[in-house]
Structures are given as structure tokens and as C-alpha cells.
Amino acid sequence: MSPLIEVTGIGKTYGNVIALRDVSTVVNAGQVTCVLGDNGAGKSTLIKILAGVHQHDTGEFKVEGESVHFGSPREALDRGIATVYQDLAVVPLMSVWRNFFLGSEPTTNFGPFRVLDRKKGRATTKQALSEMGIDLRDVEQPVGTLSGGERQCVAIARAVHFGAKVLILDEPTAALGVKQAGVVLKYVAQARDRGLGVVLITHNPHHAFPVADRFLLLKRGTALGSYEKSEIDINELTRQMAGGAELEALEHELRAAEAP
Numbered sequence: 001m002s003p004l005i006e007v008t009g010i011g012k013t014y015g016n017v018i019a020l021r022d023v024s025t026v027v028n029a030g031q032v033t034c035v036l037g038d039n040g041a042g043k044s045t046l047i048k049i050l051a052g053v054h055q056h057d058t059g060e061f062k063v064e065g066e067s068v069h070f071g072s073p074r075e076a077l078d079r080g081i082a083t084v085y086q087d088l089a090v091v092p093l094m095s096v097w098r099n100f101f102l103g104s105e106p107t108t109n110f111g112p113f114r115v116l117d118r119k120k121g122r123a124t125t126k127q128a129l130s131e132m133g134i135d136l137r138d139v140e141q142p143v144g145t146l147s148g149g150e151r152q153c154v155a156i157a158r159a160v161h162f163g164a165k166v167l168i169l170d171e172p173t174a175a176l177g178v179k180q181a182g183v184v185l186k187y188v189a190q191a192r193d194r195g196l197g198v199v200l201i202t203h204n205p206h207h208a209f210p211v212a213d214r215f216l217l218l219k220r221g222t223a224l225g226s227y228e229k230s231e232i233d234i235n236e237l238t239r240q241m242a243g244g245a246e247l248e249a250l251e252h253e254l255r256a257a258e259a260p
Contacts, residue, residue, distance in 0.1 A: 002065030003028050004166050004197040005050060005081070009059035012045050019045040022059070023223050025216045027166055027197040032188065034200045034212035036241055041218040043201050047168050050199065051083040052076030080165030084155040086174055092144030096136060097125035099143045100158050128161040129154065132190055149180030153187045160191055167191055168199040173207045185211050205237045217241065 005027035012020040020042045027033045037043050048054045049061065052070030061068055063079050070076045073083070090099045098105070101121055108117040125139045134153050136146075143151060152172045159167050169188065173181035189211050192198050202208050208215065215232060217224035217240055224240060 002062070004064060005199075006062040006065075007046075007050075007056075007059065008062075010046070010049065010056045010061060011058035012049060012054060012056055018221050020049075020056075020221045023216070023218070023221075024059075025214070025226055027199055028213075029165070029197050030192060030195050031213040032192050032198040032200055032211050033214045033216065034202065034208040035216045035218060036202060036205060036208055036237075037218035037224075038203055038241075040220065042221040043218055044170070045221070046218070047083065047170055047199065047201055050076070050081060050166075050168055052081070080163065081168065082159035082162070082164035082166070083168040084152070084159060084170065084172065086171040090143050090151060090155075093142050095140045096143050096146070096154060097121045097139040100125040100128070100139075100154060100161075104162070124161075129157050132157040132160065132187060134187070147180060148176050149183045152176075152184045156184075156187050156191055160194060160196065164196060166197045166199065168201070170201045171203070172200070173202065173204065181207055203241075205234060205241050209234045209237060 003026040007026075008024045010020060010023045011018070023042070023046060025033055025035075035043050035046060045054065049056050052073040052075050055069055055071070063081070068079070076083075091102070094102075098121070106117040106120045106124065107114040108120070122139050126136075129136055129139070132153070134150075134157055136150070143154065146154070156167065156169070172184050172188070176184065185207060188198060188200060192211070200208060200212060213229055215225075215227045215229070215237060217226075217237075
């Protein structure tokens with residue numbers, strides 16, 4: 001069975017700037033592939049290629065075994081690849097259920113016209129959220145009144161409901177406290193357990209390690225390493241994320257400078 005997504009030797013340049021070079025990874029159904037790296041590591045470029053925002057210049061991008069070159073995010077979405085960006089595309093003053101359906105609202109016939117089916121919209125949203133274990137008091141409340149973690153969870157449930165096979169999450173826990181981050185990671189695990197392939201982008205190894213099955217470490221557009229969970233522990237992951245070898249070299253230089 002082919003991976004949901006497989007990229008091999010992917011590269012992307014902008015003029016003379018190399019944003020991504022020779023990066024490879026896979027995303028399997030029912031697994032979380034975690035992409036880690038600091039700012040400027042190439043994480044955003046990679047997910048924009050997967051999401052159809054940009055096209056890769058080199059390498060191969062396969063979806064379920066078929067080589068693709070997406071021309072737009074709509075093409076990626078049509079192949080079941082849904083992306084939830086860090087700055088969530090929501091309308092704060094609009095209700096939770098309207099945001100849930102944004103652009104795909106249910107309608108019903110009213111004489112010769114079609115009108116918004118509010119009852120169906122509310123019921124469907126409540127059921128979809130409930131199936132993901134999300135219990136909101138009122139789906140009529142403005143989405144802007146939800147916490148950052150709750151908004152992320154609504155976005156995840158929306159992608160699952162509309163048939164995503166692959167869910168790409170761009171730094172979903174970046175601006176959240178420990179408790180809210182834990183709630184979001186619980187729903188990431190739920191999406192995985194429902195058979196989705198999840199790509200989790202983060203710079204925090206402590207958020208990545210509990211839910212990920214595979215790790216891709218990026219630095220300055222190149223892969224530092226790619227590991228199955230059984231091949232690396234949290235301490236080594238953190239050390240590599242922090243630039244372990246560079247920190248050790250710096251400590252050595254500082255000790256040498258301090259020596260009499």
C-alpha cells in the first residue's frame with residue numbers, strides 16, 4: 001500500500017535563495033509525521049509545497065503513489081490534503097457553526113430559492129465536534145470567544161468532517177499554554193487514530209514526541225535527519241533541535257577562553 005504522501009529529494013529555490021534542498025519523508029495513514037526546526041529551517045516552504053501553494057523545483061512529490069505537481073491549494077484539497085495554518089482562517093464574529101462550514105454551507109429549498117439551512121448546519125457541526133470528543137456549550141457562539149486551543153480543535157474537526165486524508169497542522173501549539181497545547185495534541189492523536197495521515201509542524205520537541213511516529217529535522221532548508229520513533233529518544237531529539245554539536249563546540253571554546 002502506497003504512502004498517502006511521499007516526497008523524495010524535494011527542493012525549492014527563490015532566485016538565488018535555496019529554501020529547501022534534497023528533503024525526503026513519507027506520511028502514512030494512521031500515523032503522525034512531525035517536521036521540526038527553528039525559524040528559517042524550511043518548514044513553511046515544505047508545507048506550502050504539500051498544500052499546493054508552491055511547486056517544487058527538484059525531486060518528486062507523490063500522492064498515493066501518483067507523481068503530482070499541484071497548481072493550487074484547491075488541487076491539493078481535492079486530493080484530500082487539508083492544511084490548518086497557524087493564523088487560522090476564521091471569521092471571529094461569526095458563529096462556530098458558520099465557521100465550520102465556511103464556503104460549504106448547507107442549504108434548503110424555499111420555493112424557487114435556496115436558503116441557508118441553519119438547523120442542519122448547527123446539528124451537523126455539533127455532531128462532528130462531538131465525534132472528535134469536543135464538547136462546546138453553544139455552536140452559535142462567535143468563534144472569537146473560543147480559546148486558541150478550542151479554535152484549533154474546531155479546525156481539525158472541520159478537516160476530518162470534510163473528508164481529509166492528510167491533515168497538515170502548522171505550529172498548532174505555538175501560542176498556547178501547556179494545558180491548551182495538551183488538548184490540541186489529544187485531538188491530533190484522535191485524527192491519527194481515525195486513519196488520517198498527519199503532518200505536524202513544530203519547533204517544540206516536547207510537543208512532538210508524545211504523538212509522532214516519525215520525525216524529520218530541518219535546518220536551513222536541509223534535512224538534519226529522519227527518524228522513526230523507535231530510533232530516537234526525547235533527549236537526543238532535543239539535543240539535535242538545539243544544535244547539539246554546535247553548542248558542544250561553543251562550550252569547548254568558552255572553557256578554552258576561560259582557562260588561565
